[in-house]
Amino acid sequence: xxxxxxxxxxxxxxxxxxxxxxxxxxEYARQIPGIFMRMGVTPPALEGKAVWPTHSPGFxxxxxxxxxxxxxxxxxxxxxxxxxxxxx
Numbered sequence: 001x002x003x004x005x006x007x008x009x010x011x012x013x014x015x016x017x018x019x020x021x022x023x024x025x026x027e028y029a030r031q032i033p034g035i036f037m038r039m040g041v042t043p044p045a046l047e048g049k050a051v052w053p054t055h056s057p058g059f060x061x062x063x064x065x066x067x068x069x070x071x072x073x074x075x076x077x078x079x080x081x082x083x084x085x086x087x088x
Contacts, residue, residue: 001035001076001079002015004072004075004076004079005037005072005075005076007075008068008071008072008075009068009072010068011040023036035076037072039065039068039069039072040065041061041062041065041066041069042060042062043060043061043062044062046060
């Protein structure tokens with residue numbers, strides 16, 4: 001899926017070994033195919049400053065970054081469906 005993500009990303013796509021705390025995604029992905037994607041959504045005015053983390057009342061999102069996420073998820077879905085012999 002990296003090539004698909006590179007088509008829509010405005011910054012370099014990379015794989016990291018981040019920590020995901022108590023997230024159960026790794027266990028789910030052992031059972032069924034999956035992908036965990038993180039996006040940078042910090043508003044440009046707050047870059048480099050302390051910001052609230054996700055799942056907190058002060059969390060702020062750069063709204064235009066949501067369009068990138070929608071394009072990424074849409075293209076990954078269509079790519080997967082095409083590879084699986086689904087919609088072309």
